[in-house]
Amino acid sequence: MQIEKCKHPTKCDFVGCSNLADYQLSTKGLLKRELAFCEKCLREMYVEIGKLQVPKAVEAPFKIKKRLRKEER
Numbered sequence: 001m002q003i004e005k006c007k008h009p010t011k012c013d014f015v016g017c018s019n020l021a022d023y024q025l026s027t028k029g030l031l032k033r034e035l036a037f038c039e040k041c042l043r044e045m046y047v048e049i050g051k052l053q054v055p056k057a058v059e060a061p062f063k064i065k066k067r068l069r070k071e072e073r
Helices: 039-052 066-072
Strands: 002-005 023-026 035-037
Touching: 035 039
Parallel strands: none
Antiparallel strands: 002 023, 023 035
């Protein structure tokens, strides 16, 4: 899946939104067509997804853990 700019003028696919779409979600054949979203609906969707799916921080491989730092002193 990837999100890209709309190449053709299309109406936003959200129910009740009458704006023209700025972005489209390409599913690479999983759906019959791309889903189109305007800027406002895409931002609202991003906020709602952020409430459900929170990314976790990754520990950097080059940082020395606190336990190792204390043993060296």
